[in-house]
Amino acid sequence: MHDMRIPLVAALFVSLVGCVGVVDAGGTPGDDVPPAGTPDAPDAPTPRLAATIDKATVTTELGTTHQFKIALTASGDFAGAVTITPSIVDAALIPVAGWDLQLDSTSVTLATNGTGLVTGTLTIPTNAVALAGTVKFDVTSSLGAVNLASTVAVTKQVTLVITQDAGNGQCIYPPNPTTNLRTGTKLRFLNMGDGTQVPTTIIIHGENGNGIPHEGNAGIATNQAYEVTLNQAVTGAGWYCHSPGNNPGNLVVNVAN
Ligand SMILES: [Cu+2]
Numbered sequence: 001m002h003d004m005r006i007p008l009v010a011a012l013f014v015s016l017v018g019c020v021g022v023v024d025a026g027g028t029p030g031d032d033v034p035p036a037g038t039p040d041a042p043d044a045p046t047p048r049l050a051a052t053i054d055k056a057t058v059t060t061e062l063g064t065t066h067q068f069k070i071a072l073t074a075s076g077d078f079a080g081a082v083t084i085t086p087s088i089v090d091a092a093l094i095p096v097a098g099w100d101l102q103l104d105s106t107s108v109t110l111a112t113n114g115t116g117l118v119t120g121t122l123t124i125p126t127n128a129v130a131l132a133g134t135v136k137f138d139v140t141s142s143l144g145a146v147n148l149a150s151t152v153a154v155t156k157q158v159t160l161v162i163t164q165d166a167g168n169g170q171c172i173y174p175p176n177p178t179t180n181l182r183t184g185t186k187l188r189f190l191n192m193g194d195g196t197q198v199p200t201t202i203i204i205h206g207e208n209g210n211g212i213p214h215e216g217n218a219g220i221a222t223n224q225a226y227e228v229t230l231n232q233a234v235t236g237a238g239w240y241c242h243s244p245g246n247n248p249g250n251l252v253v254n255v256a257n
Helices: 002-024
Strands: 049-051 057-061 063-075 080-089 102-103 106-110 115-124 132-141 144-157 155-165 178-182 185-191 203-206 223-229 234-243 254-256
Touching: 049 132, 049 144, 057 063, 057 155, 063 132, 063 144, 080 102, 080 115, 106 115, 115 132, 115 155, 155 234, 178 185, 223 254
Parallel strands: 057 144, 155 185, 178 254
Antiparallel strands: 049 063, 063 115, 080 106, 080 132, 102 115, 132 144, 185 223, 203 234, 234 254
């Protein structure tokens, strides 16, 4: 019995030594503790720039101005210059002529995680030919480009707003006495009097034959429009309020093909 135990213990010892050698991979005994690493640091934030536009579509008429608010928001510790490039294109991405698009600033430098606001102003002239377009703002930074867009649809009509003087009831006309149109445009004389003047109605004087028919005696009530579609080219068609009166002598409509 004793003779058999000794080789068994020796064999077990050899086995244990061999096992430790494999784990150590040739190193010093006892160094098979994982190296004292630094704890995981929080992941570095991913820099981002969000850009949004306040309206995706505009439905309007000729002779109007529209503002687009472009909001910029940096996050993930992003900071730096942001450039905004405006353009107006049609469905085939061809630039739209005759409309005007301006920015109050074309470049903004954002502080770390800061915000910015840029305003674009679109002006559609009364005699623009294009009746549709996409207003684009390409927002570029070191992170790349974000493309914002708003589609604009235009009705071929122009509204001239007329109010009445609170003192004597006389018509108050649009600030620009000259209205340039294209043939086929509906021209609307809109009575925006406050309804307190007498008469509250307005009769538009047009010289029959020059393109603007004289309005009938019923006139236009408050918040209503006298509408005429101008299908003939004409230069210098005069108009004014026949009632309640006052002809400044300089109100003209020009119509071109
Ligand atoms: Cu008249």
